[in-house]
Amino acid sequence: MTGEALVLASRWANAANRRREGLRAAHQQNAEVLTDLLHTYLRLKSSKGGRISALTLSHYAESLRKFLAFTGPPEAPQHALNQLEPEVFEVWLLELQAQGLSASSVKRHLYGVRNLMRALVWAGVLDRDPSASVRPPAEAQAAHTRKSALSADTFRALLALPPAAHPADPTRAARDRLLLLLGGSLGLRAAELVGLNLDDVELTLGQLTVRGKGRRTRQVPLTRSVVAALQSWLRLRSAVAASEALLVSLSHRNVGGRLSTKGARDIAEGYYRALGLPSEVWGLHTLRRTAGTQLYRATRDLHVVADVLGHASVTTSAMYAKMDRSIRLEALEAAEALE
Template sequence: MSGPSTGQALVLASRWANAANRRREGLRAAHAQDAEVLTELLCTYMRLKSSRAGRTSRATLDHYAESARRFLAFTGPPEAPSRALNQLEAEDFEVWLLELQAQGLSANSVKRHLYGVRNLMRALVWAGVLKSDPSAGVRPPAETSPAHSRKRAIPLDQFQALLALPHVLQEGDTFRANRDRVLLELGGSGGLRAAEIVGLNVEDVNLNLRQLTVRGKGGKTRLVPLTGGLAGALRAWLTSRQAILDQTGGALLTSLTRRNLGGRLTTKGARDIAHAYYQHLGLPPEMWGLHTLRRTAGTHLYRATRDLHVVADLLGHASVTTSAIYAKMDVDVRREAVEAMERLRAGEE
């Protein structure tokens, strides 16, 4: 189940608002290990009781629902679970985390799944099904290497080659090439998150003012200035889009599949498009995520400005501390630093 929309959230809130109903429904779902109802309870709890409450993003709800389903699959089939939800102990969660790591998941992915399931346990406490959260003392695995060494950006020359690929590989299909170029530019030049990219509407683009209106995490809105390359790509795409789809509004990036032609491009669809170009460029699989484009924008922005406050503002970071990783990821910054040190020493001699 995906996270509910705002309208759905109000329905769910009314369904779970009464304490007696909440406990009855929660007990029934826990006993049956009903994944659908339990993820509904989780999403309602997140919408009403988590620290972000109504500002919790759809992506977060989807991620946590996926984590809950994974954990419920681990506890065994609903008709004969090997681990009952009302009898869980810390060791059960620790074994599950080990299984996730054995499946090849990174420490960060395992941590995300633990947080999702921990919120399910808190939701069950809220519903009166559990007296306390049995996962409270469980710690996620720690990464053994610093974040900047695991998360890499695309070097400038390779990024330029990446932007050229749509019109090379989609020869004869200008419509698709224009759309794909915009997708890559929005992430790699605009620094948008995946959900922000697919969430853009045509009316969010202002080519006269050369800026985008972006709705970011937590419902925050920011204005992102357009580079010349991104503005040109958007102009070409909007011209193609209107001529072929005959649509002047709606989603900026649209699907070209027969099943969803003209509909909003999904995050998965955007990821698959980017993956194909990454693969052709020869990037390693660990760099195939859409967030690689955002990291690339952040790293190149820092290289150009050496100002973390500018990077934080353009990328929509709440704190410059979050942006600091881009300074660490830029190997040229470190190279320039040691070369400057060498020149200093040579001058002293």
């Protein structure tokens, strides 16, 4: 049975079922059933439909659980889901900020719960979305000042660490260096990195098939350094894995299995830490920002950046033109030379 058929055969198949099951789940504050309703609504009614990513669904489920924890225990909630007012969401957002969450994280949680409210309207549990008028907190700083990329020299130093850190384990060194290159040179997202399969690598054509956000697929050319890293890893990989995944775990509990997103983050974090980098840059997305910044610096073409990184719009790519301070310094010096 297909995914769509499963949805249509579910408890949300018709209006009467949706209202009955939705009312029960809302009254009981049942996180599992409400998550099922939210996911069904997103797959059927959101603009992305069946293309919505598993990561987005997971994030929204996390937001739902956080909100239910805030509203109180199911047996005696402080805020019943069918009696919510905008002020309840505003207080929740303030509490999330007090916990130290960034404005972008708070915004993501609001959007997750807002989609739950819309799902409850769709199910006939609510007449309107009580969160519709609630605004997320604004960022205190522009995106390019909040997020950082590695300089070219720092990235080269990072790439030198795996062989130095694992002289007796060339397999681990080769895998780790390839991971850093795929992120910092080709600009792959975390989910794209761990989602790569052996069949996605086309060394003869010199390209990589990448499945990005919204299930959009793009072909990314391979640089000479990435080709060399791939060849080195593929020679060693066959001894530890027989799965279809390109990047595999080398931990004792999951040797040869697909590397998880957390595993990839932990690997990168270890090298960031060894290089003495501050914890603010330890995420895998720092590698992607590094690739975007260096690509823009080399080309000064936002369309090329958008194409390689898989951005739907060059507006997103424009951030990379602002992140590298050396780009702005070069522009200022060039302008000064005109005087």
